[in-house]
Amino acid sequence: MIDAVRDYRRVVLEVVRKDLLVELRSRQVLNTAAVFSLLVVVIFAFSFARSFQDVSVVASGALWIAFVFAGTFGVSQNAASEEADAGLDGLLLVPVDRSAIYVGKVLSNTAFTTAVALVTLCCTVVFLGFDVDPASIPLLLLVVVLAAFGFTSTGVLVATMTTRARLRELLLPLLLVPLVIPVLLAGVELTRAIIDGLPTASWLQLLLVYDGVLFLTGLATFEYVVER
Amino acid sequence: MGSIHVDGVTKRLGSTVAVRDVSFTVESGEHVGLFGPNGAGKTTLMQMLSTLSAPSEGRIRIDDTEVTPDATDVRRKLGVVGHRPMVYGTLTARENLRLHARLRGVNTERVERVLEQVNLRTRASTRVEEYSHGMRKRLAIARSVLHDPTVLLLDEPYTGLDQRSAADLRRILEQFADRTVVIATHDLERGASVCDRALVLVDGDVVRDVRTDDRDADAFKRVYERAIGLADPR
Numbered sequence: 001m002i003d004a005v006r007d008y009r010r011v012v013l014e015v016v017r018k019d020l021l022v023e024l025r026s027r028q029v030l031n032t033a034a035v036f037s038l039l040v041v042v043i044f045a046f047s048f049a050r051s052f053q054d055v056s057v058v059a060s061g062a063l064w065i066a067f068v069f070a071g072t073f074g075v076s077q078n079a080a081s082e083e084a085d086a087g088l089d090g091l092l093l094v095p096v097d098r099s100a101i102y103v104g105k106v107l108s109n110t111a112f113t114t115a116v117a118l119v120t121l122c123c124t125v126v127f128l129g130f131d132v133d134p135a136s137i138p139l140l141l142l143v144v145v146l147a148a149f150g151f152t153s154t155g156v157l158v159a160t161m162t163t164r165a166r167l168r169e170l171l172l173p174l175l176l177v178p179l180v181i182p183v184l185l186a187g188v189e190l191t192r193a194i195i196d197g198l199p200t201a202s203w204l205q206l207l208l209v210y211d212g213v214l215f216l217t218g219l220a221t222f223e224y225v226v227e228r
Numbered sequence: 229m230g231s232i233h234v235d236g237v238t239k240r241l242g243s244t245v246a247v248r249d250v251s252f253t254v255e256s257g258e259h260v261g262l263f264g265p266n267g268a269g270k271t272t273l274m275q276m277l278s279t280l281s282a283p284s285e286g287r288i289r290i291d292d293t294e295v296t297p298d299a300t301d302v303r304r305k306l307g308v309v310g311h312r313p314m315v316y317g318t319l320t321a322r323e324n325l326r327l328h329a330r331l332r333g334v335n336t337e338r339v340e341r342v343l344e345q346v347n348l349r350t351r352a353s354t355r356v357e358e359y360s361h362g363m364r365k366r367l368a369i370a371r372s373v374l375h376d377p378t379v380l381l382l383d384e385p386y387t388g389l390d391q392r393s394a395a396d397l398r399r400i401l402e403q404f405a406d407r408t409v410v411i412a413t414h415d416l417e418r419g420a421s422v423c424d425r426a427l428v429l430v431d432g433d434v435v436r437d438v439r440t441d442d443r444d445a446d447a448f449k450r451v452y453e454r455a456i457g458l459a460d461p462r
Contacts, residue, residue, distance in 0.1 A: 007333065014331050018316070025318040025355075081316065085356070085364070089280060090314030090371065094331045095303040227297050228281040 004097075011096045015104025016111075022081055023112065029077050033070035033116040040066050041123040056195040059130035063120050064188050070116035071148065072173050074109050075155035079163040088160075092226055102156060102222035106215065109152035110145065117144045136194045143190045143207070150183040150211040157218045160225050182210045229291060230305065230378040230408035231256040232277065237286035239272050239432075246272040248432040249286070254408055256291075259401070261419040261440065262412040264429035265456055270412035271311065273429070274383045277410065278308040290379060307377030309385050313368035317357035321348050321367050324356060325374060332375045339374070346370045346396055361388035369397060379408045386415040394418060420448045428455040 023029055044062045082088035091101045121140070124130040132140065155176055162171045177184075186207040193200045232254040239247040247269040254260045262270045275281040276288060279297050288295040290302050308314075315324040325339040343349040346366040356364060365388050372380065385397055401409060401422050413419040420426060420440045426448065428436035436455040440448050 010333065011331055014327060018319075018327050021323070022316055022318050081318075085317055086310060086312035086314045087316045089310060089312070090328065091331070092280060093278065093303055093306065093308055093314070094328075095300040096331075097298070097300065223297060228275060 007096045008100045011091075011094060011100035012104045012107070015091065015101055016108045019078065019105065019108035020111070023108075026081075029070075029074045029112050030115060033066070033073050033112075034119045036069055036073075037062075037066035037116055037120040038123050040069075041120065041127045045127045055128050055130055056192070059124035059128050060188060060191045060195070062124055062128070063117065063191065064184060066120040067113065067117050067144075067147065067151075067187070068177065068184065070120075071109075071113045071151040071155055072176060074112040074116075075152060075159040075176075076169070076172050078105065078109055078112075078156070079159035082160075083163045088226065098223050098226060099219045101226075102218055105156045106149065106152050106218065109156060110148045113148035113152060114145050117148065132195075139200065140191065140194050143187060143194070143204075146204075146207050146211055147183050147187040150207065150214050151180050153211065153214040153218045154179045157222065157225055160222075180214075183207065183214075186210070229256055231291060232379065232408060232410070233289040234273075234277075235287050235289070237273075237276065237283045237288060239269075239276060239281065240284045241272070246432055247276070247283075250429075250432070250434050251286075252427060252434060252437060254410060256408055257406050258425060259409040259411070259423045261423035261426045262410065262429060263414075263416065263419060263426055263452055267431075268429040269432035270429055271383055272432075274308075274310075274381055274410070274412050278306055278310075278381050279303055280308075304375075305378045307372035307375070307380045309365075309368045309372045309380075309382045311384055311387075313356070313364040313371070315356055315364070315367060315371060318355060320353050320355055321359070321370075322352040324367065325370060328371050328374055334375050342370045342374055345373075345400060347392070362390055362393050365389055366393055366396065369400060373400060373404075377407070380404055380410070382409070382411045382413075384413055385411060386413055386418050398422060416449050416452055417445045420445055426452075428452055430456055 041062045044058050048058045092098060125132060158176045159172055162168045165171050186203045190200055190203045193203065234250055234252050237247055237250045238245065250273065262273065264270050276283050277295065279295055279299055279302060282297050290305060293299060293302050295302050322339060325342065326336050329336045329339050343352050346369055348363065348366055348370065356367060386394055389397065411419055411423060424441045426438050426440045427434050436451060438451055
């Protein structure tokens with residue numbers, strides 16, 4: 001039993017390490033998503049910044065639009081890199097419960113999505129003059145991480161399912177976004193509440209519970225998703 | 229160690245029956261070839277043997293343990309070479325093998341020995357995306373033997389291999405003389421030369437089960453061509 005837990009943890013960590021190394025080499029997800037985030041913020045600055053009294057509304061919109069793109073692009077590219085030379089099959093042959101691969105992939109994709117969200121947040125400060133209270137930054141970070149975790153918990157599953165489909169670029173957002181609407185809604189509402197100094201407990205509870213549901217569903221079904 | 233029992237296995241892929249009620253046994257230490265034309269069901273059968281796919285009907289056992297996708301103990305015994313190398317192009321050969329060594333709890337020192345065995349040591353620091361098809365195949369073979377498996381499953385191992393690489397594979401298989409090896413291949417001559425026995429698959433069904441260790445290549449070729457309907461059955 002102890003050996004099994006140790007093997008499981010080792011595979012989770014190795015999958016995370018491998019995904020980070022592959023991304024560090026290719027820079028495909030981070031570079032593309034960061035440039036997209038920058039463009040979103042700049043376009044928002046040109047289009048809305050003067051017409052809106054409250055910059056925080058524009059900044060919040062830019063943040064969560066970039067988040068959805070980065071999250072979708074990240075899980076899609078990650079699944080594509082696993083498919084390219086059948087790397088995922090190599091992982092599936094490792095003698096450990098296959099949910100360890102899922103856990104590793106959720107953690108690495110959460111890291112990518114969070115990194116892009118932080119870049120977007122910095123861009124909103126620079127280009128939109130978004131004034132974030134330093135005291136609220138830790139809570140804002142927590143919200144971004146929790147939202148990224150929920151998003152990728154489903155994203156990894158759906159991307160793995162659609163990676164061999166002919167229209168995967170179309171199918172992935174069509175299937176994924178409706179499933180993560182509660183995560184996005186909670187993220188947007190929590191960002192507004194944090195900026196305006198409103199209570200956050202109820203939305204945080206919703207985000208935590210929904211994250212748990214999505215993650216446990218992924219854990220239970222990953223084995224069936226990867227089976228041919 | 230390493231006997232394989234395939235009992236009434238059928239695999240349906242949508243409305244297609246890829247493998248149809250197949251039964252055979254591979255004794256421990258036996259080297260068996262799966263031969264057959266395209267679409268005969270060789271790869272589907274290999275995927276079921278390697279736990280990547282579950283049978284629709286029937287069952288497969290390795291050393292009395294049922295082969296199912298969640299059979300972690302079975303996967304410990306298997307070394308698998310598929311059509312694709314199961315590695316990552318942006319990583320080097322050494323990084324890929326070290327990753328698989330760590331995933332399986334194998335000492336990473338073994339990576340250098342295996343790289344030497346497949347003649348990739350001098351190119352081990354090159355990214356796999358810069359490798360030729362044959363080099364990727366050699367890397368796949370290295371990955372499959374890294375954990376010293378008792379059962380080696382090779383799906384089209386000779387595709388893209390030059391003569392030297394094929395000789396390297398032959399040498400590796402000689403080291404596995406006491407282990408169970410199943411090779412699915414189109415290459416009758418090379419396949420039959422390393423196998424004790426051949427199973428010929430046609431339309432998902434095993435239509436011939438013949439010894440190859442007591443026949444020359446031409447004799448086996450005639451048997452094979454008759455089995456797949458290429459030659460006069462007389």
